[in-house]
Amino acid sequence: MVRQARSEATRRKIIDSAVDLINEIGYPAAGLGDIIERAELTKGALYYHFDSKEALATAIIEEGSETVLSSFRQAGRSGSPAMENVIHGSFVVTDVLTVDRVARAGARLLRTFGSFNPAAKSTLQILVDELTEHIAKAIAEGDLRAGLDPGPTAAGIVAGMAGAELLSSALANGADLRSRFAKNWELLLPALVTDESLGYYREFLARQAVRPPTTP
Amino acid sequence: MVRQARSEATRRKIIDSAVDLINEIGYPAAGLGDIIERAELTKGALYYHFDSKEALATAIIEEGSETVLSSFRQAGRSGSPAMENVIHGSFVVTDVLTVDRVARAGARLLRTFGSFNPAAKSTLQILVDELTEHIAKAIAEGDLRAGLDPGPTAAGIVAGMAGAELLSSALANGADLRSRFAKNWELLLPALVTDESLGYYREFLARQAVRPPTTP
Structure with a gap:
């Protein structure tokens, strides 16, 4: 359960960082690298939750x-x-x-x-x-x-x-x-x-x- | 003059390829690599005319x-x-x-x-x-x-x-x-x-x- 809660918190952090960047600079300019950096996460953590930038957009x-x-x-x-x-x-x-x-x-x-x-x-x-x-x-x-x-x-x-x-x-x-x-x-x-x-x-x-x- | 005409033709080819991809799969999915491939040009040719994907979008x-x-x-x-x-x-x-x-x-x-x-x-x-x-x-x-x-x-x-x-x-x-x-x-x-x-x-x-x- 702790692991599941942590995983959900990571997913939330990725979405929130992407959302902020989309609102600040627009979707085209918001690169996956920027999103990871803002979320203070690794590429692996992001790809664990989302296959692609569009999968994140869909969420x-x-x-x-x-x-x-x-x-x-x-x-x-x-x-x-x-x-x-x-x-x-x-x-x-x-x-x-x-x-x-x-x-x-x-x-x-x-x-x-x-x-x-x-x-x-x-x-x-x-x-x-x-x-x-x-x-x-x-x-x-x-x-x-x-x-x-x-x-x-x-x-x-x-x-x-x-x-x-x-x-x-x-x-x-x-x-x-x-x-x-x-x-x-x-x-x-x-x-x-x-x-x-x-x-x-x-x-x-x-x-x-x-x-x-x-x-x- | 010949060189200028050729350069203009290259620019046209890049824009037309980008336009087709944007209409077919949308701007987010249309990568610079796909645009170059469709235009049958090199990365160098593209960057000679456009600094970035957004510069191409602006054009x-x-x-x-x-x-x-x-x-x-x-x-x-x-x-x-x-x-x-x-x-x-x-x-x-x-x-x-x-x-x-x-x-x-x-x-x-x-x-x-x-x-x-x-x-x-x-x-x-x-x-x-x-x-x-x-x-x-x-x-x-x-x-x-x-x-x-x-x-x-x-x-x-x-x-x-x-x-x-x-x-x-x-x-x-x-x-x-x-x-x-x-x-x-x-x-x-x-x-x-x-x-x-x-x-x-x-x-x-x-x-x-x-x-x-x-x-x-």
């Missing part, structure tokens, strides 16, 4: 995606309208990407790899699929316009969020992620929400946008 | 961005309404990303590097800035809703496009980029365009979405 994508997806799911309350859960959940995601460095590195790796890494690809697919269900529910609840097609609507929302993450990271070092998400929702709401629900959701969005970040 | 980002930006600019006709130029220009960008492999690799590198590469960062900034001007013009022309703020509106549109490029690349190997852009515009139009112009722009979009791709 980070999986852990980061799990954090993001589970916090998005937990943000939804069963009694609340689906569209409230979607908007609230999206802000919880910005909080997670801001405070959780594994999730932040995972988001960078998602857009670095895209189709070239199965974990990255399946995370994007899961995001679109789960949001499609929420959008369909919100249409059935009468909050969203009846003419909307849930799949493309969800894909458009995920695209806007993924693009906002890229722009915020590239142009503001991630500092304005929450306000970019808020402005994207402001832009989208009149296209999504029925005229009857628009006033309510504008107010809901305004309250969400100024709400202090939740600490997961 | 691809610069060339790809130049192609995308200049085709977006050329798509606009001075007599046309700004919003027509924006929509038409966005579809010309999807065409360029589909047929031009340097531009396609450049787009992948934009989202791989983000803030970590000055060329990637400045391309994203230029896209947002130029689109902001078009949006301001379209508001002044009365096609877009007067309450829109040009900067965040442009940032939201660029985010949606960048995210659509990622999703299309990750989930459909880029094959559905044009239809993703079309669906994003369909979603956004009612939020952007005034009630008076909405019918016209829906028709304009429908014609653009089925227009055969322009070959640059």
Whole structure:
């Protein structure tokens, strides 16, 4: 058991060092040598846990995606309208990407790899699929316009969020992620929400946008 | 002159080999060794032209961005309404990303590097800035809703496009980029365009979405 705990601690140290380097200098520039040096470990210790740099990237994508997806799911309350859960959940995601460095590195790796890494690809697919269900529910609840097609609507929302993450990271070092998400929702709401629900959701969005970040 | 032409041909061969590998297996997996092998050149020839793998990435980002930006600019006709130029220009960008492999690799590198590469960062900034001007013009022309703020509106549109490029690349190997852009515009139009112009722009979009791709 002691050996297992030590092995797990080593694995953790490798992931944390890789995550820090990915957030500081980017994945391409973060060499395995730099990661070992930062973790104060040997090459052997690293290769015991990860076959390659990409295997390490996959572990980070999986852990980061799990954090993001589970916090998005937990943000939804069963009694609340689906569209409230979607908007609230999206802000919880910005909080997670801001405070959780594994999730932040995972988001960078998602857009670095895209189709070239199965974990990255399946995370994007899961995001679109789960949001499609929420959008369909919100249409059935009468909050969203009846003419909307849930799949493309969800894909458009995920695209806007993924693009906002890229722009915020590239142009503001991630500092304005929450306000970019808020402005994207402001832009989208009149296209999504029925005229009857628009006033309510504008107010809901305004309250969400100024709400202090939740600490997961 | 002969020597200069030969040197330029070598540089071209290196870039083209790197571009193909980036499109086939992704930037992280494309090692300098693989690039040299595909180009049938020596390490010395590569290092004569590029200091590092990132210097090569920068050259691809610069060339790809130049192609995308200049085709977006050329798509606009001075007599046309700004919003027509924006929509038409966005579809010309999807065409360029589909047929031009340097531009396609450049787009992948934009989202791989983000803030970590000055060329990637400045391309994203230029896209947002130029689109902001078009949006301001379209508001002044009365096609877009007067309450829109040009900067965040442009940032939201660029985010949606960048995210659509990622999703299309990750989930459909880029094959559905044009239809993703079309669906994003369909979603956004009612939020952007005034009630008076909405019918016209829906028709304009429908014609653009089925227009055969322009070959640059």
